[in-house]
Amino acid sequence: xxxxxxxxxxxxxxxxxxxxxxxxxxxxxxxxxxxxxxxxxxxxxxxxxxxxxxxxxxxxxxxxxxxxxxxxxxxxxxxxxxxxxxxxxxxxxxxxxxxxxxxxxxxxxxxxxxxxxxxxxxxxxxxxxxxxxxxxxxxxxxxxxxxxxxxxxxxxxxxxxxxxxxxxxxxxxxxxxxxxxxxxxxxxxxxxxxxxxxxxxxxxxxxxxxxxxxxxxxxxxxxxxxxxxxxxxxxxxxxxxxxxxxxxxxxxxxxxxxxxxxxxxxxxxxxxxxxxxxxxxxxxxxxxxxxxxxx
Ligand code: PLP
Numbered sequence: 001x002x003x004x005x006x007x008x009x010x011x012x013x014x015x016x017x018x019x020x021x022x023x024x025x026x027x028x029x030x031x032x033x034x035x036x037x038x039x040x041x042x043x044x045x046x047x048x049x050x051x052x053x054x055x056x057x058x059x060x061x062x063x064x065x066x067x068x069x070x071x072x073x074x075x076x077x078x079x080x081x082x083x084x085x086x087x088x089x090x091x092x093x094x095x096x097x098x099x100x101x102x103x104x105x106x107x108x109x110x111x112x113x114x115x116x117x118x119x120x121x122x123x124x125x126x127x128x129x130x131x132x133x134x135x136x137x138x139x140x141x142x143x144x145x146x147x148x149x150x151x152x153x154x155x156x157x158x159x160x161x162x163x164x165x166x167x168x169x170x171x172x173x174x175x176x177x178x179x180x181x182x183x184x185x186x187x188x189x190x191x192x193x194x195x196x197x198x199x200x201x202x203x204x205x206x207x208x209x210x211x212x213x214x215x216x217x218x219x220x221x222x223x224x225x226x227x228x229x230x231x232x233x234x235x236x237x238x239x240x241x242x243x244x245x246x247x248x249x250x251x252x253x254x255x256x257x258x259x260x261x262x263x264x265x266x267x268x269x270x271x272x273x274x275x276x277x278x279x280x281x282x283x284x285x286x287x288x289x290x291x292x293x294x295x
Pocket of ligand 1 (some may be wrong): 220224
C-alpha cells in the first residue's frame with residue numbers, strides 16, 4: 001500500500017444552489033470527524049453504498065453503479081439520491097487524488113441524523129489494495145448457507161436482499177467464518193440448495209464456452225463486474241446465461257470465479273477444501289478487460 005492520502009467529499013442536498021457550481025459537493029479533511037453519533041447510518045446501518053473501481057483514472061461502470069445506488073435507495077424507501085451530485089463528487093475525488101494505478105471510490109448515503117429526514121452522503125477515494133495474487137493464483141472459497149430460500153426477495157422483500165445496504169456485519173462475519181475454515185472468501189447458498197453470491201461479489205461458472213451466473217431475482221445483487229464480464233464474454237463469442245444453479249453444479253463446472261469491483265475477477269482454486277484448476281488464460285483476459293487495459 002502506498003502512502004498516498006485518501007480524498008473525501010461530503011455530498012449534501014444544497015439549500016440554495018443558485019449559480020454555485022460547488023453547492024452540495026465539498027472536499028474536506030478525511031482525517032477530521034464529520035459524522036454525528038446520531039446518524040442512522042452509524043446507529044442502525046440504515047443506508048446504502050457503492051464501491052467503484054478506478055483504473056488509470058477511469059471509473060469503471062460508473063453509470064451502472066449510480067443506477068444501483070438509486071435502486072438501493074428505492075428498496076430502502078430513502079430519498080432519491082441526487083445522482084448528478086454523486087457523479088460530480090466521484091469525478092472530483094478521482095481528480096483530487098494522487099495518480100495511482102488503482103483507486104477504490106466509495107459512495108455512501110445514509111438516512112441521516114435521526115429526526116431530521118435529511119440524508120447524509122459522502123464519497124471517499126483511497127488507493128486500492130494490490131489484488132494481483134487473487135487475480136492470478138486464485139482464492140480459496142467455502143460455501144455457507146445464508147439460511148434463506150432462493151425466492152426470498154419475492155416472499156420477504158423487507159429483508160432487503162438484493163439492496164446494497166450498510167448492514168454488512170453478516171457479510172463480515174461470513175468472511176471470518178471462511179478464515180476459520182482456512183479460506184479467503186465465501187459463496188452463499190440458499191437454504192433450498194442454490195448458488196447465490198459472495199459477501200461482496202458475484203459467482204461466475206464456466207461450462208465449456210458458456211459463462212453462467214445466478215439469476216438476480218434470487219435476493220442477490222446485480223453485479224456491475226459480472227455484467228462487464230458477460231459483455232466481454234459475448235464479444236469473444238462465448239455464450240452467457242443467468243440461471244438458477246443447484247449447489248452441486250459448482251463442483252462440476254470447468255472453472256469458477258468470484259467477481260467484484262476492485263478485486264475484479266478472482267479465480268477459485270479451492271472449493272470447500274477441494275483443489276481445482278483455475279482458468280489462467282481467461283482470468284488474465286478478464287482482468288485486462290476489466291481494468292480497461294484492452295487487448
Ligand atoms: N454481491 C454483493 C453482496 C456485493 O456486496 C457486491 C459488491 O460489493 C457484489 C455482489 C459485486 O458487485 P460489483 O461487481 O458491482 O462490485
